[in-house]
Amino acid sequence: MKTAIWLYLFLFLAVFDLHAQYPILTPFAISLGAAPTFIGWMMGIYSLTHLPGNLIAGTQIDKHGSRRYIVFSLLGAGFILLLQAYVQTPWQLLALRSISGFVLAFLSPACLALLAQLSSDPVKQGKYMSGHGVVHTLASVISPAAGAIIVGSMGFSATFSGLGYLLILTGVIAFMTMPRGIIKQQERVTEPAKADVSPADATSAFLPVSWRYFALPLVIACAQGILFFELPLRGGGQSSIMSTGLLFSVISIGALFTLSMLFLNRYSPKLRLVAGVLLMSLCFFVMAAIPQVPLTTVLFVLGMSKGIIFPAMATLFIRLSGGSKLGRIFSLQSIATSIGSFIGPITAGQLRVGLSPYFIAFLLLMIGMLLLPYYTSRREASLSDPKSILN
Helix, strand or coil: CHHHHHHHHHHHHHHHHHHCCHHHHHHHHHHCCCCHHHHHHHHHHHHHHHHHHHHHHHHHHHHHCCHHHHHHHHHHHHHHHHHHCCCCCHHHHHHHHHHHHHHHCCHHHHHHHHHHCCCCCHHHHHHHHHHHHHHHHHHHHHHHHHHHHHHHHHCHHHHHHHHHHHHHHHHHHHHHHCCCCHHHHHHHHHHHHHHHCCCCCCCCCCCCCCHHHHHHHHHHHHHHHHHHHHHHHCCCCCCCHHHHHHHHHHHHHHHHHHHCCHHHHHCCHHHHHHHHHHHHHHHHHHHHHCCCCCHHHHHHHHHHHHHHHHHHHHHHHHHHHCCCCHHHHHHHHHHHHHHHHHHHHHHHHHHCCCCCHHHHHHHHHHHHHHHCCCCCCHHHHHHCCHHHCCC
16 A cells, blocks of 8 residues: 555656646747647657557566656656756757657556556455546646646746656655565466466467457547547637636546545446446537537536546456556557547547537547457456456
């Protein structure tokens, strides 16, 4: 439990640092002379450079454990922020953002893998994943407003320097407190299960989970990307920054509402996942087809669906994998999320004239739910809790 508390603290500080930059980066880039198109690429390059980092993180976390990659991500991101305080041109900012995307690609898979390895009890694992969601959501609610306040009083350079020093300090604390050797213990526990694997059931030596499960994080991220693109443009783009920020806060409050319902962890993760995705898809359908429904109500319910989906998805991956190759699994989940986050806004921008982007998000979520395997292979059944998987 002590390790989980430290991990939550590191995650909170890291997410706070990163989300505090969201209201800062665009005006900072404009102050450097960046054009709107360039700013779009600057925001998107972060997701693109996530991909090679996620690919490397998968095998390396399984091989060496999470500790060194958590420390590497925190220290690397901190030093990049220190350099960011001294940039003079938009191209320098673009280069630092691309490096930052690669460095931070290791953090989320490493933290999720380590959290999953803290207990072999399915209920405790579900609570750890819910705790991860609560910490992430709390930081994402607080940090944008905090970043705007800090930059208003200190300026861009001092803000980036302060955030950089905070991340470096967090990385040093992680180096001194993170445990060693948990990966090896878990792999010895799950090693006997390999004897029951038949060639027909195993997807590959690389991954113990069907690739079809990764369609869901891709379409969910794509739907969220559409929402993040479309919501600020509602009302013909006349809505203020403050009102848009409040709408995003409503989503986070809805997520906190269901994340705090820890009793949900006692139910099947696949059942929770299907219910959450169905609820999210219905929210997008309502926004597309029934605009009379108050937007704040729909966004609150959409946030509730997020609070159901993400802990359930992480728990399902843990159960299906039997605790092995968690680094690869969570890195592939991050890759699917990065691709979806990149595709979603582009799709919305290209098709919003003739078709509601919210309806596109609804269709994508329904397709993703249909792709979800509703049978359990012998490989997955031998590794998971039979009471927790729908057959």
